[in-house]
Amino acid sequence: MLRTCLRLIVPVLLVVLWWSTSTASSSPFYPPLSVVLQTFRETWLFAQLGSDVVPSLARLLAGLVIATLAGVAAGAAIGRSRLLAAAVNPAVQFGRSVPGTALVPVSVVLMGIGDAAKIAVIAFVCLFPVLLNTIDAVRGIDPQLEDVARSYRLTRTQRLVFVLLPAAAPQIFAGIRTALGIAFIMMVVTELYAATNGIGFVTVTARSSFDVPLMWAGTVLLGLLGVAVSVAFLALQRRVLRWHTGMTGRN
Amino acid sequence: MLSVTHLQKTYGSGEKAVEAIRDLTLTVAGGEFVCIVGPSGAGKTTLLKCLCGLLAPSAGSVVLDGEPVTGPPRAMAAVFQDYSRSLMPWFSVARNVGLPLRNKHRSAAERDARVARALDAVGLGGFGSRYPWELSGGMQQRVAIARGLAYEPEILLLDEPFASVDAQTRADLEDLILRVRDDTGVTMLLVTHDIDEAVYLADRVVVMSARPSVVVETVEVDLPRSRDQVTTKSLPRFAELRAHVLTRIRRTDAEPASAGGPTVGAMR
Numbered sequence: 001m002l003r004t005c006l007r008l009i010v011p012v013l014l015v016v017l018w019w020s021t022s023t024a025s026s027s028p029f030y031p032p033l034s035v036v037l038q039t040f041r042e043t044w045l046f047a048q049l050g051s052d053v054v055p056s057l058a059r060l061l062a063g064l065v066i067a068t069l070a071g072v073a074a075g076a077a078i079g080r081s082r083l084l085a086a087a088v089n090p091a092v093q094f095g096r097s098v099p100g101t102a103l104v105p106v107s108v109v110l111m112g113i114g115d116a117a118k119i120a121v122i123a124f125v126c127l128f129p130v131l132l133n134t135i136d137a138v139r140g141i142d143p144q145l146e147d148v149a150r151s152y153r154l155t156r157t158q159r160l161v162f163v164l165l166p167a168a169a170p171q172i173f174a175g176i177r178t179a180l181g182i183a184f185i186m187m188v189v190t191e192l193y194a195a196t197n198g199i200g201f202v203t204v205t206a207r208s209s210f211d212v213p214l215m216w217a218g219t220v221l222l223g224l225l226g227v228a229v230s231v232a233f234l235a236l237q238r239r240v241l242r243w244h245t246g247m248t249g250r251n
Numbered sequence: 252m253l254s255v256t257h258l259q260k261t262y263g264s265g266e267k268a269v270e271a272i273r274d275l276t277l278t279v280a281g282g283e284f285v286c287i288v289g290p291s292g293a294g295k296t297t298l299l300k301c302l303c304g305l306l307a308p309s310a311g312s313v314v315l316d317g318e319p320v321t322g323p324p325r326a327m328a329a330v331f332q333d334y335s336r337s338l339m340p341w342f343s344v345a346r347n348v349g350l351p352l353r354n355k356h357r358s359a360a361e362r363d364a365r366v367a368r369a370l371d372a373v374g375l376g377g378f379g380s381r382y383p384w385e386l387s388g389g390m391q392q393r394v395a396i397a398r399g400l401a402y403e404p405e406i407l408l409l410d411e412p413f414a415s416v417d418a419q420t421r422a423d424l425e426d427l428i429l430r431v432r433d434d435t436g437v438t439m440l441l442v443t444h445d446i447d448e449a450v451y452l453a454d455r456v457v458v459m460s461a462r463p464s465v466v467v468e469t470v471e472v473d474l475p476r477s478r479d480q481v482t483t484k485s486l487p488r489f490a491e492l493r494a495h496v497l498t499r500i501r502r503t504d505a506e507p508a509s510a511g512g513p514t515v516g517a518m519r
Contacts (some may be wrong), residue, residue, distance in 0.1 A: 008376070116380060142336050144331060144333060144336040144337055145336065145337070145339070147300070147305055147331070148329075148331065148337050150305060150323055150329075151303050151304070151305060151323045151328070151329045152323070152328070152350070152351035152398075152402065153322075153323050153325065153354060154350070154351070154353075154354075155354065157348075157355065158354075162339070162342075163339065166339065166341040166342075167339075168340075169341070176300075207394055243341045243342075243382055243384075244340075244341070246382060246384065246385075247340050247382070247384040
């Protein structure tokens with residue numbers, strides 16, 4: 001209870017500060033918070049929820065899921081084989097160095113302005129944190145666990161599902177968490193440039209049509225969604241990695 | 252029956268070659284309890300890995316019930332030294348014990364029954380839903396033993412299984428393993444550097460030299476079959492056997508069996 005209060009103090013103070021400095025504002029670019037909130041309610045609760053918020057989040061999720069599946073599969077293979085690692089390392093280093101934002105124009109030219117191009121960019125950029133963490137995790141697996149698995153004649157699939165992946169899971173989750181942050185940025189960036197819907201699209205359109213309160217409302221929504229997505233992910237991680245939290249909590 | 256004939260194992264090749272085992276020949280009959288004892292660094296773990304098919308010998312053969320061992324045999328289970336690294340921390344105790352049974356027993360009910368029996372046999376009935384890291388070191392090693400038992404092997408290989416637990420727990424686990432042997436009749440092959448432990452547990456002690464290892468002597472342990480930490484260890488015969496094994500190990504330390512071996516020359 002005390003901790004909850006403590007955590008709320010700074011956010012409440014910031015909102016009060018925003019409210020008090022904006023309430024008498026005459027600048028058209030810094031509208032009163034009351035106006036921003038009013039616009040927020042009218043736009044996002046829930047008039048444009050289905051038309052813009054849902055498509056944004058769906059693309060975010062699709063990109064992240066694709067990146068996770070591909071990153072874990074490729075990472076497990078690369079982590080097991082020194083030969084494969086040596087062969088693909090230059091390409092991986094190149095791919096991770098390309099700024100994600102630079103891929104947006106390329107994706108539009110190649111794949112158009114639809115969902116596919118945006119999902120592809122998000123997935124590409126998110127692939128690397130997952131991939132690199134998986135490679136590292138798989139390499140670091142205790143050889144004795146593998147001896148145990150082999151001596152009890154577990155099949156390759158069983159070794160993958162019951163030994164390799166669970167052992168790598170904590171690090172894989174750390175990779176996905178990094179990817180999630182990047183995915184959120186790329187979700188917005190892909191909508192600023194050649195889009196027809198999405199939270200980023202609404203926000204940037206509002207700016208160009210001088211609907212400043214809506215631009216602010218869009219930014220507030222993005223901040224809130226960022227927090228919500230992160231909290232949801234942590235809850236999932238706590239569930240899946242309960243053993244890990246329990247074990248490390250003891251040492 | 253397990254028979255090992257002129258087993259030899261060298262790691263690496265050329266200049267960097269290290270000969271871990273030079274020449275080991277031994278047999279373990281069904282139902283027997285054999286301890287292999289040797290000084291630290293005697294290639295004991297290498298030997299065990301060759302026996303359970305995890306490592307291919309450089310020369311010689313391992314044959315279990317007439318079948319050459321080329322991979323992990325179905326009739327063999329292994330208990331490793333470091334329990335904290337041999338149990339899966341993401342699985343409960345029961346799932347750890349049941350994991351190797353998936354390929355043998357398709358029905359989950361049958362698997363569960365075997366897991367429960369094995370846990371009861373090591374005194375851990377009721378701990379199935381706990382995680383390994385919630386248990387003490389001795390209990391974790393008992394889980395590893397239960398996993399071996401549930402697999403229903405003909406022979407259980409134990410690699411210094413009690414090296415990482417305290418003295419009291421160690422004595423308890425020694426008696427546990429003897430009781431398990433009496434109850435199930437499973438053949439036991441235990442590797443250790445502890446002479447007391449070897450003499451106390453075994454029907455036969457195989458004394459190994461330091462690296463590169465050879466068999467120095469095989470000692471028949473003619474102590475009464477039913478062992479007890481206090482009475483067995485205070486028997487004069489126990490002290491004699493213990494002293495004998497110790498002398499043999501000391502002597503191999505003093506005159507390394509290596510004298511003039513080509514690979515050892517390369518190491519220096």
